[in-house]
Amino acid sequence: MxxxxxxxxxxxxxxxxxxxxxxxxxxxxxxxxxxxxxxxxxxxxxxxxxxxxxxxxxxxxxxxxxxxxxxxxxxxxxxxxxxxxxxxxxxxxxxxxxxxxxxxxxxxxxxxxxxxxxxxxxxxxxxxxxxxxxxxxxxxxxxxxxxxRIMPEPDEWQMSRKEEESALLAAGLYDRRDGAGPRTGLLLRRWRCPEPDCAAFGPAGHGTLPRRQGRNGRVVCPEHLSELTDLGPRPRRLQLKLRVDGAVRHRFLVTEGQDLAVGRHPRREPGVPLAPWLPQRSPARVWISRDHVLLRVCGGKLLVSDISVNGTRLRLPDGRTERAPRETFRAVGHRHVVLLHDTVQLVLSGRSFLYEEGAEGEPPPRPGPGAADESRQPTMLAAPPLPPRSRPARRRGRRRR
Structure with a gap:
């Protein structure tokens, strides 16, 4: 040419x-x-x-x-x-x-x-x-x-999914040919590195992306480049994001086969307490129940059940809202928003295999001595308007000299 x-x-x-x-x-x-x-x-x-x-x-x-x-x-x-x-x-x-x-x-x-x-x-x-x-x-x-052309205006979950795809591609764990997508056969396995002090794949490792290397597709530790041992399948997990006043404050995982309670200060185990992320004296603190929703992963889908006093609403992809079912599960997708309160939302991340550690941003400081015990705080059944404050009547009498 x-x-x-x-x-x-x-x-x-x-x-x-x-x-x-x-x-x-x-x-x-x-x-x-x-x-x-x-x-x-x-x-x-x-x-x-x-x-x-x-x-x-x-x-x-x-x-x-x-x-x-x-x-x-x-x-x-x-x-x-x-x-x-x-x-x-x-x-x-x-x-x-x-x-x-x-x-x-x-x-x-x-x-x-x-x-x-x-x-x-x-x-x-x-x-x-x-x-x-x-x-x-x-x-x-x-x-x-x-x-x-006009560039897209993607939703949050679409950006998360694409970021994950790029990370998987760099690790050799994404196949672009004919729309094959993530190499789930490798991503849904548990791996062990032969190095005992490996932070990612050692006995106490938190796990991260393995790396697929070479023509024979060896699966290796990205830090030590040692071949990993396959420990068998691992359950599916989904990542959820907690949004408070429109900003993402926390991320957590829901694992298949283990229901997860989310609320102000859940009694059930395992549970995700939201109290550390709610502003002091906000209406959400008394509106959200200690155990507010129950989350479950089944067949790779997220299921939600309302277990609260005041109820949970779902914002649907078309913008309408409806009540979440009481003590029965309903599937939700990436375009749904779980409304625990007008200012507190749960949304499903677009990521399926790669999760960032911790939350976006730092958690608020822990309450000091004398602060209210969140586990004992009541759940509000209704929010009646407060009556107007009236000044106490003035006592009339002789001024003491």
Whole structure:
């Protein structure tokens, strides 16, 4: 294949930053193969037509996996390697970071189908952006054109899911081929590292992502690179987030086969106490029962049952609300919100296998001596308005001299 004069090694001089693998592997752009370099070559001509400038410059970036993609011909792989050696193709283990970095440092347009959902928290300018991104589409006669696109405005759980996908991909535990997704056969196992003091996979380890390594797919400890021993299946877990006044204050896990009580100060075990996260003297402290809801995981789904005095409501995906069933379970999904109080909500995280330790933000300080005992605080049955305060009647009498 001929060299491409429109490629530049300097992102600052480029008109477009192109996610090459994203284009080469997009079947809607024509061709019968899962990966076809001809799609990218046609895109270069399409970008020149889009700008009306035949000297349009492109900064090309791709994942390292594209250089060894068996769906490309040997000549196509040789061409990519040649561009890489000449500095005309930036190759990264995962290209997304470099694409966003180049976009922030320049005025270039980004050509990609990716929504970069795992970058929205760190780069808020991506959210709903209307002027920095374009996407390719198939034109007549095998041509490839581009059109402007509006970046997505994802929900919280969608960003969490994409962040997890990126972490799994980096650990070799996510298969992008044909939508295969997470390697659940590895993620739903318990592992042991031969190093006894291993913080992640030792006898007292808290567990983290193992790493899939090499052509034979060995599962190794990411710290010691020692092969892990398979201890058998582990139960499914789901992560929930506690939102108070709109901010995420705490995260916790619900494990399959073990019901979990959530409330102000649960009597049941195991339980998640919410009192440390509720503002002092807030109505939620007296409204939320000691045992308010019971959570269960069954078949990978979250089930919720109301066990409170004042009731629990569910906000449905269409915005309506309804009462949670009393002492019977109902399935809820990512677009549901469990309302313990108007200001206190439980939402399901988009993550299924990778969990952050602890909570977002620091917990409030522990109450000091003399503070109210949360376990003894009553649950409010109703919230009647307080009567207006009246001043005590003044006593009339002789002033003592």
């Amino acid at each position: 001929p060299s491409r004069p429109r490629l530049t090694p300097d992102a600052s001089s480029a008109d477009f930053v192109v996610d090459v693998a994203n284009v080469v592997r997009e079947p809607s752009l024509g061709g019968s193969r899962g990966a076809d370099l001809g799609r990218f070559l046609a895109l270069l001509d399409g970008l020149a037509a889009f700008t009306g400038d035949d000297t349009t410059q492109v900064y090309a970036v791709c994942d390292r996996s594209l250089l060894t993609d068996g769906r490309l011909t040997r000549e196509e792989r040789r061409t990519l390697a040649g561009w890489h050696r000449a500095g005309l193709l930036a190759v990264w283990d995962v290209a997304d970071h470099r694409i966003i970095e180049a976009a922030e440092a320049t005025t270039a347009q980004v050509v990609t189908y990716d929504g970069f959902l795992d970058f929205h928290r760190r780069h808020p300018w991506l959210y709903g952006n209307r002027d920095r991104f374009v996407e390719p589409f198939a034109g007549p006669g095998g041509a490839v054109s581009v059109r402007r």
